[in-house]
Amino acid sequence: MTQLTEAPPGAPAEPPPAVARRRRGVSPAAVGLPVLGLVIAVAAWWLVTSGLHLVHPVALPPPQAVARSLADTTDVLLPALGITTWMTLSGFLLSAVVGVLIGMALAASGRVERMFAPLLVAVNAVPKIAFGPLLVVAVGFGQKPILTMVFLLCFFPIVLSTATGLTTTPADLAELGRSLNASWWQSFRKVRLPAALPQIFVGLKVAMPLAAIGAVIGEFYSDRPGLGYQILQYNGVGDTATAWAAIVLVALMSIVLYAALSAIERFALPWVRATTSAR
Structure with missing residues (x-):
């Protein structure tokens, strides 16, 4: 029979198996499964376009044609990718700052929430593409219509999640703050946030x-030669393969930015993975 030994005083307790597995780092499945999903998606794309010819190549070019177009136009699409990435990050950061501040204001006062929540819902309900031509007239060409379009699309989920998170503090944590006679700022900084x-x-x-x-939508109505601008230009001259190559770059950019944000979340909130159950 195995003899149980008591851990020396001060030694950290051994984490549960699920938590230990999550602390080991990136598993092969975390990389292999997304790659497998991408391979399946490309194979389905090829099957629909080249294998079974279910879609006309003018509407949806096969993946090999898109890859050739991407290789032939890297001198145009890669600088456009840089412009679109910068516009995406700039607009996202602006939306994050303003959205969190608005969410904090809604969470701090029920009257403010009842006053402005219907307006926020109304603005979010309007199709944003309808604002495109109006933004050009209102703010002109350049970066402003792009940043405005990004802000209009991004701010509502950030506001909603911030207000929801600040108004659903676990009761035991809120009671702990009150029992320690914490001030409003201390309770907000140490517990609620x-x-x-x-x-x-x-x-x-x-x-x-x-x-x-x-x-991308903002670049449709701007003079900035980003990927949205290139999609319109190449589609206008009938080069749909290059237009789809630009769309693929938009998708890849989104995947990379989302993965980077998820990595920031894991780094900034290590206790979440350590205190939640594994899927």
């Missing part, structure tokens, strides 16, 4: 792909 951060990151991760969509 840390408890709300997982919910806030949910809103940020929802908003990140929307930021890419907003940047």
Whole structure:
């Protein structure tokens, strides 16, 4: 029979197996499964376009044609990718700052929430593409219409997640703050905000792909030669393969930015993975 030995005083307790597995780092499945999903998606794309010829190549070129176009136009699409990435990140950061502040204001006062929540819902309900021509007239060409479009698409999920997280603090944590006679600021900084951060990151991760969509839509109505601009230009001359190559770059950019935001979440909130059950 195995003899049980008591851990020496001060030694950290051994984490549960699920937590230990999550602390080991990136598993091969974390990389292999997304790659497998990408391979399946490309294979289905090829089957629909080249294998079974279910879609005309003018509407949806086969993946090999898109890859050739991407290789032939890297001198145009890669600088455009840089412009779109910068616009996406700039608009997302602006949305994150303003959205968190608005969410904090809604959570701090029930009257403010009842006053402005219907307006926020109304603005979010309007199709953002309808604002495109109006933004050019209102703010002109350049970066402003792109940033405005990104902001309009991103801010609502950030506001909603921030307000929800700050108003759903666990009762035991709130009671702990009151029992320690914590001031409002101490309670907010030490209890409410840390408890709300997982919910806030949910809103940020929802908003990140929307930021890419907003940047592309904004470039439709701007003179900035980003990927959205290139999609319109190449589609206008009938070069749909290159237009789809630009769309693929938008998708890849969104994946990378989302993965980076998820990595930031894991680094900034290590206790979330350590205190939640494994799937």
